Amino acid sequence: MARSYFIHTFGCQMNESDSQRMGEALSRAGWVPTAAVDGADLIVVNTCAIREKAEDKLYSALGRYRLLKAQRGTKIGVAGCVAQQEKDALLRRAPFVDFVLGPDHLEKVPQLVEARGRVETDFIDSHDYLFPQADPQSSRGRATAFVTAMKGCDNVCSFCVVPYTRGREVSRPYAEIVREIAGLVEVGVREVTLIGQNVNSYAGGCGFAELIRRVASVPGLMRIRFTTSHPMDLSPGLIRCFFEVEKLMPHFHLPVQHGADSVLLRMRRKYTIAEYEARIAALPATIALTSDIICGFPGETDEEHRQNVDFLRRTPYDNLFSFIYSPRPHTGAILKMDEWGRVPRAVALRRLDEVQALQMARTLERRRSRIGAEVEVLVEHAAGQRFGRSRENWAVHFDGDAQLGDVVRVRVASASLVALRGEQVAVIDRAPEMAATPRRSLAVVNA
Numbered sequence: 195m196a197r198s199y200f201i202h203t204f205g206c207q208m209n210e211s212d213s214q215r216m217g218e219a220l221s222r223a224g225w226v227p228t229a230a231v232d233g234a235d236l237i238v239v240n241t242c243a244i245r246e247k248a249e250d251k252l253y254s255a256l257g258r259y260r261l262l263k264a265q266r267g268t269k270i271g272v273a274g275c276v277a278q279q280e281k282d283a284l285l286r287r288a289p290f291v292d293f294v295l296g297p298d299h300l301e302k303v304p305q306l307v308e309a310r311g312r313v314e315t316d317f318i319d320s321h322d323y324l325f326p327q328a329d330p331q332s333s334r335g336r337a338t339a340f341v342t343a344m345k346g347c348d349n350v351c352s353f354c355v356v357p358y359t360r361g362r363e364v365s366r367p368y369a370e371i372v373r374e375i376a377g378l379v380e381v382g383v384r385e386v387t388l389i390g391q392n393v394n395s396y397a398g399g400c401g402f403a404e405l406i407r408r409v410a411s412v413p414g415l416m417r418i419r420f421t422t423s424h425p426m427d428l429s430p431g432l433i434r435c436f437f438e439v440e441k442l443m444p445h446f447h448l449p450v451q452h453g454a455d456s457v458l459l460r461m462r463r464k465y466t467i468a469e470y471e472a473r474i475a476a477l478p479a480t481i482a483l484t485s486d487i488i489c490g491f492p493g494e495t496d497e498e499h500r501q502n503v504d505f506l507r508r509t510p511y512d513n514l515f516s517f518i519y520s521p522r523p524h525t526g527a528i529l530k531m532d533e534w535g536r537v538p539r540a541v542a543l544r545r546l547d548e549v550q551a552l553q554m555a556r557t558l559e560r561r562r563s564r565i566g567a568e569v570e571v572l573v574e575h576a577a578g579q580r581f582g583r584s585r586e587n588w589a590v591h592f593d594g595d596a597q598l599g600d601v602v603r604v605r606v607a608s609a610s611l612v613a614l615r616g617e618q619v620a621v622i623d624r625a626p627e628m629a630a631t632p633r634r635s636l637a638v639v640n641a
Contacts, residue, residue, distance in 0.1 A: 196226045200234035202255060205242025207389045207421060208297075208360075209274055211340040213240045214333075215300045215326040216273065223304035232262065236269045236307055238295075241276035243355050246520035252276050256288050263290055269307055271295055275359035279523060281315045297345070297360055300326050317361040320346075325366045330377035337574045337582075337599040337625070339383045341374055342366060343405065344390035344398065349424060351451075352462045352526030353488060353519065356391050363391075365398035368405050375412050382626055384599050385417035385443075385572055394423040394432055403431030410441045416601060416623065417572060418442045419587070422449065425465050428473045436478050445512075445587040446477065449486035453505025454498040457491055460534060462526065467505055474509070482512035482586035487549055490518045490542025492527055493534030499545050506552055512560060512586065514553040518542040554611060561588070561609035568619060573600045580618070594618025599625025 199220050203213040216238060217227060228234050237259050241252050252272065262268040272284055273295040280287075284294050293306040296315035306312050325342060333339045344365040347356045375386050386409065396402040402420075409418055418441045425448055435442050452458055455466045474483060487502070506514070519542065521528045571590045575581035576598040581591050591613055592604045601623040606616040 196224055197235040198228040198233060199225045199236040199238065200228055200231045201238045201240060202231070203240045204248070204251060205240075205244065205274065207340050207387065208342070208345070208391065209240050209242055211342055211389060212274065212297060212300055213238075214340075215328065216240070216303045218329045218332050219301045219303050219326070221329075221332075225304070231259075234262075234268060236271065237262070238271045238273055238303065241272060241274035243275035243279050243359050243522065244520070245517065246522070248276055249280070253288065256291065260288075260290050271303065271306060273297070273300070273303070275355070278315050278359040279355065282313050285311060285313065298323065320362055320364045323364050325370065327370075328374050328377075330374070330381050330383075333378055333383055334381040335598070336383060337572055338385040338387065339378050340389050341371060341378070341386045342390065343371055343388040343393050343402075343420075344396050347391040348395070349392065349426075349464070350462060350526070352460060352530070353451075353491065353522065355522040355525055358524040360391055363395060363397075365396050368399045368408055371398070371405065372408050372412060375409055375415060379412055379414040382599055384415065384601070384625060385419065386415065388418070388420040389422075391422065392424045392427065393420050394427040394429070401429065401431060402427070403429060403435050406432070406435050406439055406442055410439050414626075415441060417585075419445065421447050423447065425450065425463075425470050425473055430476075433473075433476050436481060443585050443587065444478065444480050445482045445484070445585070447484045448474065450505075450509075451486055451488055452491065452498075453487075453502035453509075454494075455501075457494060457498050457502070460493060460527070460530070461488075461491065467501075471509070482588075483510070484513045484515070484587075485509075485511055487514055487516040488519050489516065489546040489549055490537040490539070492519065492531050492536060494537050494542075494545075499548075502545075503548060503552065506549060511553060511556070513557050514549070516546060516549050516553070518546050558609070558611055561611070561614060564606045564614060565609055566606065568603045568605050569614065569616075570622060571602050571604050573598055573602060573625075576600075584614070589613040590616065592616045592618055596621060597625060601625075 201213045203209050239255050269292045271293045277294045278296040294313040298318045299314040346361040346363045348363045350357050394402045569584040571582040573582040573596045580596050596602045602618050603620040604616045605619045606614045608615045
């Protein structure tokens with residue numbers, strides 16, 4: 195009998211893509227996915243290290259899966275950023291884990307299953323690194339797909355563990371990316387999201403703006419998105435793409451992190467708020483701009499918080515992902531904590547509440563302004579009530595008969611912070627029939 199696997203994914207789009215690559219490697223080695231973790235012969239926990247408590251989430255999951263190991267001999271592997279961060283220490287704390295796998299070694303997962311106690315977390319030199327090759331068939335039955343453009347980050351922001359867990363920047367050759375996207379379109383994918391820790395610093399034989407134009411030339415592709423970006427790499431060429439490339443969706447996630455120059459300096463962000471504002475002012479007015487904000491960064495004063503709030507009041511973000519500062523190992527901020535001063539948690543939470551209240555009111559107002567209007571939606575789920583996303587990346591639930599991959603027009607009847615709801619009024623573009631073919635599940639669960 196074929197052995198079965200289950201992948202439990204924490205974190206970002208990069209982790210989701212990595213889990214898919216590991217599933218494909220296991221499938222090539224004869225493993226089959228299962229949706230029932232209780233019946234899996236192998237469980238891989240793919241981890242995220244960006245926020246505080248990431249390790250606690252991992253060990254909580256491992257505690258549940260340890261029982262399955264005791265009951266039926268299930269093998270357990272840990273992959274991703276916490277694996278890279280903790281290395282051998284993870285096996286010392288959880289000796290029942292069979293192997294530890296860093297992000298540079300995804301395709302080794304079938305071999306590591308047979309190698310008890312192996313730790314594969316060395317970074318591969320950027321000149322030798324080869325990106326895992328995606329199998330388009332694993333995306334059959336999906337309307338959207340993530341496509342890795344680059345990995346790693348060279349910015350070394352003082353709050354961020356990514357350079358330590360993902361390594362230096364490496365860009366994938368543009369021909370590989372375009373070829374992969376053409377294969378995805380052949381199995382019915384209509385929208386791709388180009389992903390990387392700092393995707394707009396891409397340098398895989400061309401710049402990022404040119405990569406978008408090359409991807410847009412793929413016949414049959416309807417939509418292009420990308421994430422995540424650094425403000426320093428927002429080039430004039432990329433700005434022109436938002437005006438000139440019809441397939442590039444009008445949504446841009448451009449993390450600012452804070453609205454006070456003095457905090458940005460401590461964060462090592464290498465730009466001022468005036469420079470950031472000049473960059474976003476050059477974008478089309480129709481862009482749905484989203485961002486990240488950290489409250490309670492070490493040393494943050496009442497005046498710096500006031501500047502942060504003032505910046506947010508004058509910046510028309512469509513949505514905001516806001517958090518209190520999370521101390522992360524191996525980062526500059528944790529080393530400077532005593533010098534800069536720790537912000538009491540209660541103070542950080544009050545500041546976060548103020549930021550979130552401001553943005554939620556704005557987001558809700560913008561969503562409600564679309565009631566009675568029509569939005570263009572790509573259908574991602576077509577069983578029962580339909581679901582998809584608008585051009586601005588808003589979630590939309592609607593009644594209608596649209597099929598997976600169709601692009602439809604939906605009249606909005608109601609709106610909340612999380613989604614629009616409405617009714618299908620027209621089909622703009624029908625999906626090819628192959629998009630409706632059920633895809634082989636990779637048993638990847640995101641937490």
